[in-house]
């Protein structure tokens with residue numbers, strides 16, 4: 401395939417060398433003459449394992465060509481990768497200067513091209529940038545229409561500096577956010593043989609995914625380092641602790657707890673987090689990542705309350721009360737807290753949870769409910785139907801096929817459903833539907 405790459409920094413130079421190695425004819429474009437001279441003489445503009453030999457070989461093969469002329473590059477290729485930088489500005493926002501300038505150049509170049517062209521944005525960009533900035537600029541400058549005359553898609557780049565050639569050949573996945581099938585098919589031709597899943601999705605999901613991945617990586621490092629600092633004062637072996645933590649592939653290194661939903665609660669997580677933070681504080685160890693978890697959780701409960709209260713409806717049916725489906729444990733249940741908040745605001749509540757029989761509660765669970773919402777017993781219903789009857793708003797806080805079926809069946813067109821758990825078939829609900837964070 402004839403491919404052009406705009407921006408020959410860390411991402412662009414590696415892509416240029418690897419695509420050339422794989423037999424494509426590649427035109428590299430940069431505004432930095434120094435980089436162009438280095439590549440045309442078979443040298444690498446970046447330091448990266450294996451790149452020196454690879455660049456030398458592919459340049460010698462004659463499949464690589466470099467230029468500072470965008471028009472020439474667009475005219476002689478069918479597919480362009482955009483790898484220009486999107487650096488931070490002093491206020492934390494992202495500079496799109498290079499991307500905007502390049503989109504103008506691509507648009508100008510497409511004005512004189514009569515064949516279809518596909519542009520793949522690989523720079524990390526704020527979600528919405530491709531549809532709201534890149535495409536309108538190219539359309540304006542070319543006088544052409546996206547999807548018809550040219551395609552633009554977004555493909556997040558997952559390679560890591562230092563091992564980027566190995567990562568290019570063995571990525572965790574290939575994800576392409578597309579507006580039209582054509583771009584997806586073309587990228588499948590280029591990357592479909594890599595030993596990973598090829599996943600096509602919408603543009604905004606692909607753009608957001610890149611941020612979610614990088615933020616998750618940063619979170620993992622911050623977490624491991626904070627556990628390390630607390631281990632240091634405890635005299636525990638931090639390496640061994642984290643090694644064993646990673647041994648657990650069921651709860652720790654797994655998809656468990658990685659789905660957007662409602663706040664955490666229960667008798668362990670908040671209590672143990674508080675204890676660890678207290679211990680750290682008493683040893684003058686700052687753990688801001690871990691210290692942010694309880695406030696973050698609280699904000700999530702506040703968010704649910706606001707989504708209900710902003711509607712101004714007073715009758716609310718709550719399905720679920722315990723801290724998670726399948727238990728009667730009410731201690732530190734975020735649903736109990738939500739209920740308490742709504743009662744405090746004068747709402748009329750009806751609650752149903754098949755596991756919670758207030759008259760049968762015992763021990764710590766009983767004491768907890770007596771202290772937090774002592775009059776809760778009078779709000780409890782015997783069925784989903786009863787809790788939903790006459791409620792303007794229904795809060796779905798319980799999972800389970802039977803519960804979901806009863807909620808679908810009893811739903812009414814004038815009801816609002818706030819889903820905290822991710823019901824399987826929201827389209828079966830007759831009223832208005834919103835997820836807590838989707």
Ligand SMILES: NC(=O)c1ccc[n+]([C@@H]2O[C@H](COP(=O)([O-])OP(=O)(O)OC[C@H]3O[C@@H](n4cnc5c(N)ncnc54)[C@H](O)[C@@H]3O)[C@@H](O)[C@H]2O)c1
Nearest residue numbers: 407408409410411430431484485486498502523524557561
């Ligand atoms: N570095 C990484 O490991 C990595 C990994 C994944 C994603 N990304 C993302 O990829 C993008 C590129 O990152 P990078 O580290 O390769 O950047 P970089 O700064 O190393 O390279 C960007 C290149 O673009 C060139 N450029 C600027 N304007 C241009 C124009 N109009 N035409 C042609 N070239 C132009 C610059 O001269 C520079 O050589 C960023 O959005 C980054 O966030 C980087």
